Amino acid sequence: MKTIVITGTTSGIGRQTALKLNAKGHHVIMLNRNEQKTKALQKELVQPAQSTFIFCDLADLKSVKSAAEKVKVGFESVDVVLNNAGGIIPDRQTTKDGLELTFQMNHLGHFLLTNELIPLLEKGKEPRIINVSSEAHKQGNPNFDDLQLENGYSSMKAYGNAKLFNIYFAQSLHDKLKDKGIAANALHPGVVDTKFGSDFKGFLKVLLKLFKPFMIKPEKGAETSIFLATSDEGYEQSGLYWKKKKPAKTASIAQNEENRKRLWKESDKLVKQVLTESDAA
Numbered sequence: 075m076k077t078i079v080i081t082g083t084t085s086g087i088g089r090q091t092a093l094k095l096n097a098k099g100h101h102v103i104m105l106n107r108n109e110q111k112t113k114a115l116q117k118e119l120v121q122p123a124q125s126t127f128i129f130c131d132l133a134d135l136k137s138v139k140s141a142a143e144k145v146k147v148g149f150e151s152v153d154v155v156l157n158n159a160g161g162i163i164p165d166r167q168t169t170k171d172g173l174e175l176t177f178q179m180n181h182l183g184h185f186l187l188t189n190e191l192i193p194l195l196e197k198g199k200e201p202r203i204i205n206v207s208s209e210a211h212k213q214g215n216p217n218f219d220d221l222q223l224e225n226g227y228s229s230m231k232a233y234g235n236a237k238l239f240n241i242y243f244a245q246s247l248h249d250k251l252k253d254k255g256i257a258a259n260a261l262h263p264g265v266v267d268t269k270f271g272s273d274f275k276g277f278l279k280v281l282l283k284l285f286k287p288f289m290i291k292p293e294k295g296a297e298t299s300i301f302l303a304t305s306d307e308g309y310e311q312s313g314l315y316w317k318k319k320k321p322a323k324t325a326s327i328a329q330n331e332e333n334r335k336r337l338w339k340e341s342d343k344l345v346k347q348v349l350t351e352s353d354a355a
């Protein structure tokens with residue numbers, strides 16, 4: 075039985091991932107921002123006693139930090155951190171921390187959560203970190219002088235960057251944690267029929283509707299996450315990008331080491347800045 079922290083289980087891929095992992099006998103610690111939806115999901119779990127709900131809004135770093143503290147109080151160790159929550163935002167929005175929402179909900183919230191949980195992973199069995207990225211990382215082309223996309227925001231630019239950051243983050247974790255025996259991977263779940271993109275209006279909404287019949291079901295979309303969380307390969311192979319349960323090629327930009335190191339530096343700086351400001355308030 076593994077102890078698995080997973081974000082975003084109220085819908086889509088994360089929901090199916092939590093259901094299946096729990097049915098396999100694992101304890102799922104579900105970090106969500108919607109208590110009602112989580113409680114409803116808990117009623118559908120095969121082993122509801124093997125589940126824990128902890129409130130976590132990734133768009134609020136104080137909430138992420140407090141969720142991590144609750145995991146530390148309630149659990150001696152953690153075997154898997156599955157950073158699943160995320161999405162695409164039609165128009166630029168900022169979080170209460172003053173950061174661009176796509177960046178924070180897909181990347182920075184998970185950056186803080188994962189780093190906070192490393193001491194528990196160190197005590198876990200075959201511990202691993204999994205970031206749900208996307209083929210959309212191929213659209214990523216970050217300008218580190220405008221990481222918050224204050225100039226020329228587009229939803230695809232923000233999402234492409236954020237999903238590229240999921241890969242950079244997994245690779246950096248692999249570099250930093252391999253000596254501690256912690257694996258880190260990123261994955262593309264497939265093109266999945268979920269709530270993803272449901273805030274779109276106009277042309278993009280029509281386009282999404284046209285694509286729906288060709289999309290895979292969330293049950294299928296959850297397969298690579300479940301595979302990486304539970305298989306021997308998901309622990310023995312680290313620092314990779316996966317599709318359909320197999321290592322896959324990334325775009326060449328995902329191998330840019332300078333970007334990867336810069337992302338870590340900027341993320342660390344932003345987290346410290348936001349948490350210091352909120353402590354002082």
Ligand SMILES: NC(=O)c1ccc[n+]([C@@H]2O[C@H](COP(=O)([O-])OP(=O)(O)OC[C@H]3O[C@@H](n4cnc5c(N)ncnc54)[C@H](OP(=O)(O)O)[C@@H]3O)[C@@H](O)[C@H]2O)c1
Nearest residue numbers: 082084085086087131132133159160208265266268269270
């Ligand atoms: N669907 C696809 O084709 C596809 C393709 C490639 C990658 N992905 C990735 O797969 C992951 C799951 O997406 P999905 O397709 O399953 O979408 P989804 O059905 O919209 O589910 C997204 C999940 O993220 C949660 N979430 C969003 N913002 C949050 C926040 N601020 N704090 C905490 N939780 C938050 C949502 O919670 P609420 O219920 O509270 O909104 C929901 O549980 C995402 O990382 C996405 O980028 C999806």
